[in-house]
Amino acid sequence: MSVLETNTLFLSSIKKLAGQTMWYGVSSIFARFLNYLLTPYLTLKFSGTAEYGKMSLVYSLIPFLNVAVLFALDTAYFRYIQKKEAEPHLYDTLLYTLFINTLFITGIILLFRHSIAAFIHLDDHPEYITFTAFIIALEALSALPFAKLRHEGRPKRFALIRVSGILLNIALTFFFLSICPRLAKTHPNSVWLLFYSPGFGVGYVLLANLISSAFQFLALSGQLAQFRWKFDKKVWTEIMIYALPLTIAGFGGMINETFDRIMLARRLPYTREAADYQVGIYSACYKLSLLITLFVQAFRMAAGPFFFMQSVEENAPRTYARVMKFFVITICLMFLVVALYLDIWKQFIRDRKMWEGLDVVPILLFANMFLGIYYNLSIWYKLSHRTSAGAYITFIGVGVTLFVNYFFIPRFGYLACAWATFLCYGSMMVVSFVWGQKHYRIPYAWKKLVAYMVIVALLYFIHRALTGWWPHALFSYTIASLFLLAYSFFILQVEKKEFRKLPVIGKYI
Numbered sequence: 001m002s003v004l005e006t007n008t009l010f011l012s013s014i015k016k017l018a019g020q021t022m023w024y025g026v027s028s029i030f031a032r033f034l035n036y037l038l039t040p041y042l043t044l045k046f047s048g049t050a051e052y053g054k055m056s057l058v059y060s061l062i063p064f065l066n067v068a069v070l071f072a073l074d075t076a077y078f079r080y081i082q083k084k085e086a087e088p089h090l091y092d093t094l095l096y097t098l099f100i101n102t103l104f105i106t107g108i109i110l111l112f113r114h115s116i117a118a119f120i121h122l123d124d125h126p127e128y129i130t131f132t133a134f135i136i137a138l139e140a141l142s143a144l145p146f147a148k149l150r151h152e153g154r155p156k157r158f159a160l161i162r163v164s165g166i167l168l169n170i171a172l173t174f175f176f177l178s179i180c181p182r183l184a185k186t187h188p189n190s191v192w193l194l195f196y197s198p199g200f201g202v203g204y205v206l207l208a209n210l211i212s213s214a215f216q217f218l219a220l221s222g223q224l225a226q227f228r229w230k231f232d233k234k235v236w237t238e239i240m241i242y243a244l245p246l247t248i249a250g251f252g253g254m255i256n257e258t259f260d261r262i263m264l265a266r267r268l269p270y271t272r273e274a275a276d277y278q279v280g281i282y283s284a285c286y287k288l289s290l291l292i293t294l295f296v297q298a299f300r301m302a303a304g305p306f307f308f309m310q311s312v313e314e315n316a317p318r319t320y321a322r323v324m325k326f327f328v329i330t331i332c333l334m335f336l337v338v339a340l341y342l343d344i345w346k347q348f349i350r351d352r353k354m355w356e357g358l359d360v361v362p363i364l365l366f367a368n369m370f371l372g373i374y375y376n377l378s379i380w381y382k383l384s385h386r387t388s389a390g391a392y393i394t395f396i397g398v399g400v401t402l403f404v405n406y407f408f409i410p411r412f413g414y415l416a417c418a419w420a421t422f423l424c425y426g427s428m429m430v431v432s433f434v435w436g437q438k439h440y441r442i443p444y445a446w447k448k449l450v451a452y453m454v455i456v457a458l459l460y461f462i463h464r465a466l467t468g469w470w471p472h473a474l475f476s477y478t479i480a481s482l483f484l485l486a487y488s489f490f491i492l493q494v495e496k497k498e499f500r501k502l503p504v505i506g507k508y509i
Contacts, residue, residue: 038170038173039284039287039348039349040347040348040349040350041173041174041350042055042173042205043280043284043349043350043351043354044350044351045177045178046201046202046280046351051201051202051280052277052280052283052284052351053265053275053276053277053278053279053280053281053283054121054122054125054128054202054276055202055205055206055280056261056279056280056282056283057120057121057122057261057262057265057276057279058120058122058128058129058132058202058206059258060120060258060259060261060262061116061120061129061132061258062132062135062136062139063254063257063258064251064254064255064258064259065105065109065132065136066136066139066140067247067250067251067253067254068101068105068247068251069098069101069102069105069106069136069137069140070098070101070140070143070250071097071098071101071243071247072243072246072247072250073094073097073098073143073144073239073243074143074144074146074147075243075246075382076094076239076242076243076246077090077091077094077144077147077148077151078147078150078151079242079382080235080238080239080242081151089230089231089232089235090232090235091144091148091226091227092227092228092229092230092231092232093230093231093232093235093236093239094144094239095144095224095227096227096229096230096231097236098140098141098143098144099141101140102137102140102141105136106133106134106136106137109129109132109133109136110129110130110133113126113129113130113133114126114129116129117129119262120262120265121265121266121272121275121276125202125203127203128202128203128206131203131206131207131209131210132206134210134213135206135209135210135213138210138213138214138216138217139213139216141217141224142213142216142217142220144223145220145223145224146158146161146220148223148226149220149223161216161219161220162216164215164216164219165212165213165215165216165219166212168208168211168212168215169208169209169211169212172207172208172211172212173204173205173208175208176196176204176205176207176208177204177205179192180192180193180196181198183196184196184198242385242387243387244387245387245388245389245390245391246387246390246391248391248394248395249387249390249391249393249394249395250394252391252394252395252397252398253394253397255398255401255402256394256397256398256401256421256424256425256428259401259402259405260282260401260405260417260420260421261279261282261283261417263402263405263406263409263417264278264279264282264405264409264413264414264417265278265279267405267406267409267410268409268410268413269410278413278414279414280354281353281354281356281357281414282357282360282414282417282418284349284351284354284357285349285354285357285358285360285361285364285414286360286364287348288338288342288345288346288348288349288358288361288364289338289361289364289365289367289368291334291337291338292331292334292335292338292365292368292369292372293368295330295331295334295372296331296368296371296372296375299327299372299375300375307320307379307382307383317440317441317442317443318443320376320379320442321442321443321444321445322498323376324373324376324377324442324444324449325444325445325448325449325495325498326498327372327373327376328369328373328449328452328453329452329491329495331369331372332369332452332453332455332456332487333484333487333488333491335362335365335366335369335456335460336456336459336460336480336483336484336487337484338361338365339361339362339365339460339463340459340460340463340479340480340483340484341477341480342358342361342362343473343476345361346358357414359415360414360415360417360418362460363418363419363421363422364418364421364422366422366453366457367418367421367422367424367425367426368425369453370422370425370426370428370429371425371428371429373429374425374428374429374432377429377432377433377436378390378432379440380432380435380436380439380440380442381432381436381439381440383440384439384440386439389435389439393428393431393432393435394428396427396428396431397424397425397427397428398424400420400423400424400427401420401421401424404416404419404420404423404424405417405420408420433446448494452491455487455490456487459483459487462483463476463479463480463483466479467479
């Protein structure tokens with residue numbers, strides 16, 4: 001294949017990936033951004049109380065249990081849909097398996113809801129775990145229909161359902177926490193108050209989530225209606241062997257992502273209420289890394305099927321390397337947008353007492369950059385059928401997470417959680433890169449990418465030093481804007497040839 005044909009193929013692939021990332025990204029970012037708008041509202045609504053921390057503890061449980069129910073079946077779907085011999089009954093077999101998993105694990109959660117509530121310091125609210133069980137069930141059962149939409153190239157419908165569900169969630173949350181209390185004062189006999197209890201608090205946040213999850217599930221009825229009670233035992237056995245290590249890795253990933261809140265609540269030498277409030281501070285500040293988190297999530301949605309489809313191409317490794325370059329450039333710019341303008345982003349947290357935790361934000365931003373790079377790197381073990389490597393790498397991260405949090409939370413509080421996240425994802429990124437290059441070599445421009453990350457870190461520290469010397473808002477924003485423009489110009493100069501090859505924007509560079 002000639003250089004021209006290779007570049008044409010690459011640009012076609014990049015254009016497709018960019019288009020799907022835009023749709024999945026815009027829908028996910030818009031949806032999650034709408035959801036993040038609840039952060040200022042909820043931190044204000046629960047200001048000065050431990051309620052926000054309690055809510056964060058419940059939500060740290062949901063993705064962890066969701067891994068057990070989903071069992072990496074969505075990833076397996078994208079991997080095996082490429083195989084003609086597996087395709088006819090793949091969706092039916094996977095959805096059949098998911099129904100059984102959901103029924104079994106939801107039953108266990110409901111049976112042990114009191115013990116689970118006690119474990120996360122919510123002894124008085126086992127009903128929160130009941131809501132959680134049904135949220136997990138509905139979201140898990142929606143995962144494969146969503147995956148089917150992605151595979152069929154229907155991002156607009158995907159976006160419509162996701163955004164509609166989030167809008168419903170926000171509306172119901174506002175209704176339960178703001179409108180109902182007013183009605184209780186002005187119209188105590190209103191029919192809208194039949195199921196309202198003033199002390200239910202966080203329960204209404206969960207109830208709103210449950211109703212929106214049910215709405216999304218019903219909106220996917222078209223994909224669910226395509227299910228037939230057909231089961232291919234041979235395909236199922238092969239998929240289970242493929243998915244088991246990914247599920248183990250998923251558990252480890254959830255420990256890395258959410259277990260720090262649970263450990264923070266249990267390891268702080270404070271009263272339960274004070275510890276829960278610290279969890280609330282950390283969780284609220286964690287959400288300020290949303291720009292990178294949302295981009296990584298949107299990229300994963302588009303890149304999952306894209307990477308598997310590209311695997312049959314001769315120049316797939318080169319495509320993966322160039323995708324990584326553009327990915328790192330993008331998240332570095334996002335780091336600067338958040339870190340340099342943190343005084344603006346912090347306004348999302350309406351409880352000003354929580355601003356004391358803002359020092360964790362740059363650390364968490366970098367941690368999520370490492371995580372995004374790791375997701376890019378992980379393609380090597382998914383394509384080479386070494387999915388057990390994903391489990392080993394993730395549990396290296398688990399070891400780092402548990403060690404740092406256990407020994408340093410009592411002294412450093414949520415700052416230890418932030419550094420644990422940084423070290424966890426950083427170690428996973430490095431191990432995956434070194435190991436992957438031995439089994440599935442991809443020509444990453446790693447020296448250049450490391451340099452880009454070091455430069456943005458230096459720009460942040462210089463900005464912080466200058467604003468510490470003269471803490472004036474206008475001065476801070478001016479320096480931030482100059483640094484952002486300077487870095488953008490630097491990238492355009494260094495990568496001018498690459499950018500000129502891109503569709504649409506290339507002709508302007």
